[in-house]
Amino acid sequence: MPNRDSAQARRLCYEQMQTFEGNFSPPLGRFALVAARFNHFIVEHLVDGATAALKRHGVAEDAVDLAWAPGSFEIPLVAQKLAQSGRYVAVICLGCVIRGDTDHYDYVAGEAAKGIGQVTLKTGVPVIFGVLTCDTLEQAINRAGAKAGNKGFEAAVSAIEMVNLLRQLPGPG
DSSP states (O other), X not given: OOOHHHHHHHHXXXXXXXXXXOOOSOOSXXXXXXXXXXXXXXXXXXXXXXXXXXXXXXXXXXXXXXXXXXXXXXHHHHHHHHHHTTOEEEEEEEEEEEOOSSTHHHHHHHHHHHHHHHHHHHHOSOEEEEEEEESSHHHHHHHBTSSSOBHHHXXXXXXXXXXXXXXXXXXXX
């Protein structure tokens, strides 16, 4: 366990560094939500959570667009098209993949995660991963607002923070 002197030394060191940190003030610009229609009964709660978070943080309702993809596997392509459009400051991806009896889950969850990450790096636009990857329906229900918070809400807050952080960082864009 670190002692108090090392923690204080670290704090002093951090105070001398230029620090970049996102905040939660409403950034100018539009947000896109990409939601999977598959497992709609879960995903609609993620969409509700994301829109509630954007509204709570001062983003106007008319500054948010929603695109429905057939499933989580298709989310990255839709997200890429929206991110490349130049119209959005962030894209929030929402879906739900629940493990079944086959390895289909592994392919869908893995490719959705990889694809969303690639879109972020390719476009420079924050593309937020809000796709639930759960072993059971109960886990999905809990993460969509029942017991473990709403991961759609959390994804939207991350989007706001990332937009504000990227605007502080040096470099083009």
